[in-house]
Amino acid sequence: MAEKTADLTLTGGPMRFEVALGSGHSIVFDDGEGDTGVRPAELVVAALAGCTAVDVVDILKKRRTEPTALDMVITAQRADGTPRRLVKVHLAYRITGGGVERDHALRAIELAVTKYCSVRDSLDPELPVTWSLELLPG
Secondary structure: OOOOOEEEEEOOOOOEEEEEEOOOOEEEEEOOOOOOOEOHHHHHHHHHHHHHHHHHHHHHHHOOOOOOEEEEEEEEEEOOOOOOOEEEEEEEEEEEOOOOOHHHHHHHHHHHHHHHOHHHHHOOOOOOEEEEEEEEOO
16 A cells, blocks of 8 residues: 655744645645635645546547647535535536547546546545536647
8 A cells, every 4th residue: 555645834824834745845735814825625626636637638648549738627615614625526627639539538537537536536425526528629
């Protein structure tokens, strides 16, 4: 089993943190009051988007229909009460590539979200994650 590591440090302010990741990268986040970094829930949504995007491109590459571009707009809703957990996420993919067929792109997205993305599997299984696709010619 692979182990992931991170070191978190409270830095410069009452709610500003830096996380040094095992990959050598770091992220600064806060609670939104100081506006010195991203919010923890934003990191979760970004991780979900990044994870599925990597999987979608990988799946399409294996079909020999690598996209020339992939953009995504992520919309997430949070609960009003405490905890303000995620209650719904929508991933709107925009994929560019002349050889990419719509059915194949939709299948790649479905597999990424429902089967391959480890971030998705780490979230509440009841969390609705929906997706849409805009396919542009290359």
